Amino acid sequence: MKRVITIIIVVVVILAAIFYILNNNKKKAQETTDFIAKGSGAVAVKAANVERKEVNLDFTANGNFAPQQELNFLSENAGRVTKIYVSEGDRVSKGQVLARIDAEIINTDRETAEAAYQNAVKDEARYQSSYATGGVTQQQLDQAKLATQNAKLRLQASQRRLSDANIKSPINGIVNKKYIEVGAFVTAQGTQLFELVDVSKLKLKVNVNEGQVANLKNGDAVQIQSSVFPTEKFSGKVTFIASKADETLNFPIEIEVANNTKSSLKAGMYGTAVFKFPKQAPAILVPRTSFVGSVSSNEVYVLNKSKNTAETRKVVSGRILGDNVEILEGLKEGETVITSGQINLTEGTPVTIIK
Template identity: 30%
Template structure:
């Protein structure tokens, strides 16, 4: 058999085998139809129903609806309240310094002691001034007697007016020297200028001090000042006489109140804000200088605002989003947050009256996700 005949024979055999194979597959399909299996699986976020043919190929995946809870939006006016940080200061903060130089011979108080006005705190050695006072007092008495004697002599013509004037001048001089000695003795005694507390003491007994040496810091805690910086845009909303409330971190459930007693006439060049002081009665001693306070500042009202639970708001690439239920789908909306609190977010833009905001089940959603509403809470404002 020639080579060309052999090739022709193999081609015929191949064609016949192909035809037989096609008929065989058709018969198998007729007598053994493909079986379709149905199952469900979850990827951790959504649940899917799959239909699988007997060869293992996925031919259909049907997404199931995600159950969600929603709240209907109702726009409303909301009080525009902000909290401004502030610091508490003592109403009187006195730094006491030595007026006379000398050695400290007595210290009667220490840090934390409560003192009253004019109470003796410290004694500087005053023996030199005591000696000067004795000498000046004797001279003062002698000068006074001489003046009286010369006044009597002038009536009898035994003394001139010039003698009287000179005696009077000497009397005044000796009295001044004696008074200076008395003042110096008083200045050796350091007394409290106020009712208050010794916040600090800077010297020890036996030290030698010069005039101007710091001795004590005395503060008045019975009345304190809450000092805050009011922004330029809000300065006209606060005036002396206004009552303002504030809180402190150690007592978050306790609200304090005081009266605005000072608003700066000029803004601070560093922050363009106006120093404002609130005077507060602190006889119970709860407020301490140096504490940070949060002052409640009411700016008025804000229109068309929505308050949402924090669970409804999700972060997304630097923005904030919510999901709105529409036509059985979750629609992604970017919103603008005006203010945040521990439980709520105040929304100023991105939502409309009547929107159904998804508040539960939203963390599983994507834009356009099929949803089913299982609960609707009261309208949110």
């Protein structure tokens, strides 16, 4: 009971402290506003002219190259490694034998499965003959057929395991790492054998903001630059655009990049994607800081030049273009919007412009 009372007292004290701090901050802000109003008769603000400017949608984004395909190759059968035919850095093709596992036990299993299957086939033939003369029932014949089918499946599985004794590359690529040596024992639970990567094509992974992602679509051509190879030209195309922003409110983008014949680019290198767009028609732009609160409020303060006062204005915002926002309705060229100090303003507040 005492513990509960103590907790309640602590909570009450914390809430009281928070209320005191907030109330004190509010008083200080009000004192500052009153001081400005009494001292000069107007609130000091910054402002910007409303202008029609050319819209440039081009932008760049930095990221890292990743392999088009990357595979950690695992064992499927248990056995001892008897041969390794490749080394780290070797280029391999799909279906090429990389290593071989001792197939003695696997081959024995296959021979046993083969014998069982042949025996099941013979039994089924005898049951079929006996069924024709009434010697066995339909149920017994069906069981014999089922036994033959099961034996056939076991034989196919053992043949597959025997084939897998030759470890073959499932992709075209390069042996980036080799995890086994001759004489090593691998298990059927998935011992790591090789790391294979395909760098004939790479993926450049970059992040873009909401204003930029709105202008992108799959298949868009992108110029790629690498600081390591500044004289070489690379091209790519957008292959993936995230449908959801990440925790930083950016959207992950993947660009497929065709590597050159020398395979100059390596996975893990830095790259720059240069996004270029057709020339846009001029539009009315204002600084992003002009909005009261945020762009979504669609409200700004406009300077009444004849009275030197602030007036609220509802606008319709369009695209966010870096530090500027496109205005579709509500403002005209030549007007002046207030870009700072809005927290101290209300409708009709006298203002003075800071140059």
